[in-house]
Amino acid sequence: IHDTGREQRSVSTRRKNEEIEKAPTPRKVDSRVDRGNRGEELFRWVLGKRGFSNTAIQKVIGGWHTIWGRHRQRLGQFDEYWKSIGKSREDLLIESDPETMISNFISQLQADQTSDANQANCRTAIAMLFRAQGVPKDKINGFALQQIMKKPQAGMRQKIKEEPVWQxxxxxxxxxxxxxxxxxxxxxxxxxxxxxxxxxxxxxxxxxxxxxxxxxxxxxxxxxxxxxxxxxxxxxxxxxxxxxxxxxxxxxxxxxxxxxxxxxxxxxxxxxxxxxxxxxxxxxxxxxxxxxxxxxxxxxxxxxxxxxxxxxxxxxxxxxxxxxxxxxxxxxxxxxxxxxxxxxxxxxxxxxxxxxxx
DNA sequence: GAATGGACACAAGAAGCCGC
DNA sequence: GCGGCTTCTTGTGTCCATTC
Missing domain, CATH: 1.10.443.10 (Intergrase catalytic core)
Structure with a gap:
């Protein structure tokens, strides 16, 4: 019975076109493959540091179906960002306040005019990384981040409109x-x-x-x-x-x-x-x-x-x-x-x- | 043909509402 | 206030289309 809010989740088809004009999705030909690998490498590195064996890491990834492809892309996007602000991977492990990191990351994405869906997906992926690392939920998703996420989430809501379907x-x-x-x-x-x-x-x-x-x-x-x-x-x-x-x-x-x-x-x-x-x-x-x-x-x-x-x-x-x-x-x-x-x-x-x- | 991106779907928990 | 119900939010996932 708890299933009524989901229609809000989707991006309206109309937005798609506007989005292309004002915020071309950054599809760089050469970095395309790199980014996914980069994300996967990051994920494996983090779990490896935690002490997971390669087999165990593989099983964690295997628990996802097709969604893993999305996560690894976004993790790659995060990795690019993380490097661009001059941080190293080790910095990730000693980070005591993941919510701040995520907030800054998402804010940067907003400043770069990436799509609302992209911001939401990146937030999900990076939150998953921290959870896999063993960080408790309330350190990942707090009040301030929720405030930041309001705008992209509102942007993703599908407009309720009347549209015909073919006969x-x-x-x-x-x-x-x-x-x-x-x-x-x-x-x-x-x-x-x-x-x-x-x-x-x-x-x-x-x-x-x-x-x-x-x-x-x-x-x-x-x-x-x-x-x-x-x-x-x-x-x-x-x-x-x-x-x-x-x-x-x-x-x-x-x-x-x-x-x-x-x-x-x-x-x-x-x-x-x-x-x-x-x-x-x-x-x-x-x-x-x-x-x-x-x-x-x-x-x-x-x-x-x-x-x-x-x-x-x-x-x-x-x-x-x-x-x-x-x-x-x-x-x-x-x-x-x-x-x-x-x-x-x-x-x-x-x-x-x-x-x-x- | 693989990577990428947008759209659609659902469960669980939180929040809101209402009559008592 | 409390219990029961409804509505909304969040997290997670698959399906379909496009691009290179």
């Missing part, structure tokens, strides 16, 4: 039309439609579809097994059963996807590409779905996740209850994630009804 029906119409000439579709197009349909009907994310194992249950239905790593690693099992219109039916399209293969390829993984004789990469899958959305006439080349938005919006529009949506999207009971991030129904109808009296 899920547009995608269905396109698929419906292609269903009668499946043999003319390229491998990429076919894959794009299959993935788009799975995403639309299951609201799985692309990464989750990409690592799916798909099983023919032999009774006309198909099972999708995958894992959701975001937040907590959970196994997910979904069964698609035929819907009335075979043209837009996920099981029909999945069956057809496997039928394209020769017998010896039948048991190859879900996203096996016949032509390339290997599994499609994440990028290829993403490209295929984008191509389908473009061909369906969906404007502005939206992200693949917009399929989730579009599909949920349609469900809500058709009168699905909150409970039904939470169940379908596998969001935790009680979250209003869907309402804030996915339900893009505009309020025009409500306003019209408000304006009516007598």
């Amino acid at each position: 899920y029906n547009d995608l269905l119409r396109y698929v419906n039309e292609k269903a009668t000439a499946k043999q003319d579709l390229s491998e990429n197009q076919y894959m794009g439609i299959v993935i788009a349909l799975i995403m639309g009907y299951s609201t799985l994310r692309l990464a989750e579809v990409h690592r799916s194992i798909v099983k023919d249950l032999k009774d006309g239905s198909w099972q999708i097994n995958t894992s959701m790593i975001k937040v907590h690693e959970t196994q997910v099992e979904i069964v698609f059963r035929p819907v009335q219109n075979p043209n837009v039916c996920p099981t029909e399209w999945i069956r057809g996807w496997y039928e394209r293969r020769t017998k010896k390829d039948k048991n190859k993984p879900f996203l096996w590409l016949i032509e390339k004789k290997r599994i499609a990469t994440y990028e290829e899958a993403s490209k295929a779905v984008h191509q389908i959305m473009a061909e369906a006439g969906i404007p502005d080349n939206p992200a693949v996740t917009s399929i989730r938005k579009s599909s949920m919006t349609k469900s809500i529009d058709q009168g699905a209850t909150k409970t039904q949506i939470n169940r379908a999207t596998r969001h935790k009971k009680g979250t209003d994630t869907v309402a804030h991030h996915y339900d893009k129904n505009l309020n025009d109808n409500l306003r019209q009804r408000l304006s009516e009296f007598e």
Whole structure:
């Protein structure tokens, strides 16, 4: 139930453009690789000084998934700063007041006009370094630093605004039309439609579809097994059963996807590409779905996740209850994630009804 | 293709609110 | 004031897009 404040976390898409103009992100070609290595080296050095063995340090890093890549970048950014003010690594260890260090670091970033998100991320990374070093929490995050962080945090909050989402029906119409000439579709197009349909009907994310194992249950239905790593690693099992219109039916399209293969390829993984004789990469899958959305006439080349938005919006529009949506999207009971991030129904109808009296 | 950056998500704890 | 509920903040993490 403690989950209502999260919509404040995100950076609005609009800010992205402004940010590029007023604060170009410092992407220096040559220092790019260096910075990450630098950050990792710093982290290893600090834990090494504390007495951690290389194996132990490796395990600490292994506890992070993809987030480690972010931390190491920011630690590299800190390392650059630390050197620029004439400090040595040993100075880090004898530092008795980490909060002051962090405050000065963040203030410098602000002065250098780095983005709000960058300041927040740097603060997180450097705080992690100190915590790994064994510094108690209250020495890392105190009142003064919180004051400093107010501005970047406010800047990161997403504006609550009304924005339209493309019509899920547009995608269905396109698929419906292609269903009668499946043999003319390229491998990429076919894959794009299959993935788009799975995403639309299951609201799985692309990464989750990409690592799916798909099983023919032999009774006309198909099972999708995958894992959701975001937040907590959970196994997910979904069964698609035929819907009335075979043209837009996920099981029909999945069956057809496997039928394209020769017998010896039948048991190859879900996203096996016949032509390339290997599994499609994440990028290829993403490209295929984008191509389908473009061909369906969906404007502005939206992200693949917009399929989730579009599909949920349609469900809500058709009168699905909150409970039904939470169940379908596998969001935790009680979250209003869907309402804030996915339900893009505009309020025009409500306003019209408000304006009516007598 | 890897590094990088922005966006979205969730849990836990803190803070606010309200009726008694 | 106190307990129960709601709302907000913080820390941490993954997903998706872009850049070099």
